[in-house]
Amino acid sequence: MALLVHLLAAAFGMGSWMAVNGLWVELPLIVNTLPEGWDLPSYLTVIIQLANVGPLLVTLMHKLRPGYLREAAVIYAILTIGVLACVLLAFFWRVTTVVGRAPHSTAFFIITFFLSLVDCTSSVTFLPFMSGLPAKYITTYFIGEGLSGFVPGLVALAQGVGMASCVNTTGNATQNLTGVGEEWMLQTQYLPPNFSPEVFFSFLAAMMCVSLAAFIALKRLPRVSFDLAADTLVPELSASAPTGLDNPGLEPDGGSPLQHQTKEKNRNQPVVANSNFSVYELGFIYFLVVWVNMAANGLLPSVQTYSCMPYGNLAYHLSAALSSVANPVACIVAMFFPNRSLLFLGVLGVLGTAFGSYNMAMAALSPCPLLQSSPVGLAIIVLSWVFFTGAFCYVKVMIGVILRDKSHSALVWCGAASQLGSLVGSVTMFPLVNTYKLFKSGDFCNTKCPL
Known part of the structure; x- marks a missing residue:
């Protein structure tokens, strides 16, 4: 029975950020189809920020009308919305309408808003529900939350990417000095992936159904079924880690009720670090929070297409x-190899900024970045994005752990700083x-860059 509860808790946790992480890893396959083109990620970062109205309303209702919102009813509602939105996305993601004399992906944007609403609101609803279970099941929930970024990344790798090829096409007949001739031009054609975006979005819908079914099962299991052994979380495991180019929006490590309750339950654990900081140290910590979230959730995701697409679809994919895979891996590293040294976190933040600066520089040089035609350039830009994500994720997790041990208000301000940074960046x-x-887009076949 304990194994069953662990599986249900992990499956429930996967529904927290599955949809938004899935959207980000699928962008390389849909960015060449939707009319926004390379600008599409910048739209998504703003839409996800707007979706933070969900947790804001839930928080206000808890403050203004305590007991009015039933926690289980809210979770049922948002998971159901998540399932329906994923299904609609599979059918209507290509639909466009004319807005301001130009076609726009209105259906995709509207559905993305509701998916973001689901994932953002999960941060203030899933964790309080899990606080009613023994601590060891909450650990499993965090593992599932990490899988919400890991699983879509693996599926996207299995999906593959439509490799590009350049095909000669004949244009309209033109009149030139030698007479009538045909104008030849290169056209970029993308080979189909192993399975379509529709199948991928259907997979997201299925995973949201699994999360909903897991929540229903957790609600229906009798309390006597839970193993009430006095297992407790180690401090590093009790801080929720963000997932997926995570959500370029609300961070789930911003001070949940679960974390504060867990802290109260674990008074018998030794304090692993001094939580008393000077004003300058606290200022540095909150500066890191703002900067890391600004860069990771707003500045860089908006231009990922411009930094990667000049190297080809494979680089972006x-x-x-x-x-997306590196994010939960970095969280696991932070759990088992924690380092609370502010100097170390500062150095890691500088390294992450260096990788991010390289990514931004390549975006600014688009469509002709450094080493564009070389496999070395492709490898460098991919590794730069992976190390950028991993470094900043580790910093965010460890700062959450540090501030959790300081006080409840410190975590509240951490969440506010996270939101401020993400909002300003996007x-x-x-x-x-x-x-x-x-930032300039280019054509894989027709853009001429100097050697």
Whole structure:
């Protein structure tokens, strides 16, 4: 029975960020189909920020009308919305409408908003529900939360990417000095992946159904079925780690009720680090929180297409999928090899910033970045995105652990700083990408770059 509860807790946790992480790893296959093209990620970062209205409303209702919202009813609602939205996405992701004399992916954007609403709201509903279970099952829930980024990344790798080939096509007849001739041009054609985006979105719907079924089973299991042994979480495991290019939006490590209750239950555990910091140290910690979330959830995701697509679809596909896998891997590393040294976290933040700066520089040089035609350039940009994601994820997890041990209010301010950084990053990049057009897209076959 204990094994069954562990499996159900992990399956329930997978539903927390599955949909949004799935969208990000699928972008390399749909960015060439939807009319926004390379600007598509910048739209998604803003849409996900708007979806934070969900947890805001839930929090306000708990404050203004305590007991009015039933926790189980809210979870049933958001998981059901998640299943329906994934199903609709599989059928309507290609549908466009004309807005402002230009076609836009209105169906994709609307469905993405509801998927983001589900995942953002899960941060303030799933964890309080899990707080009613013994601590060892909460550990399993966090493993499932990490799998919500890991599993879509693996499926995307299995899906493969439509490799590009350049085909000569004949244009309209033109009149030139030698007479009438045919104008030849190269056209980029993408080979189909191993399975279509529709199948991938159907897989996301199935996984959301699994999460919903797991929640129903957890609700129906009698309390006597739970093993009430006095197992407790180690401090490093009790901090929720973000998942997936995670959500470029609400971070689930921003001070959940579960974390505070777990802290109260584990008073008998030794304190592993001094939680008393000077004003300057706290200022540095919160600066790291703002900067890491600004870069990882707003600035860089908005231009990932521009930094990767000039190297080909394969580069974008691998950077998106492997970054999604690297995120939970970095969280696991933080769990088993924690380092609370502010100096170490600062150095790691500088390294992550260096990788992010390289990614941003390649986006600024688009469509002719460094080593564009070399396999070395492709390998460097993919590894740079993976290390950027992994380094910043480790920093976010360890800062969450440090602030959790300090106080409840410290975690609250951590969540606020996370949201501030994500919001500023996404709002800053949107006009730069879509209004001022500071980043240039190119064509794989027809863009001529100097050697």
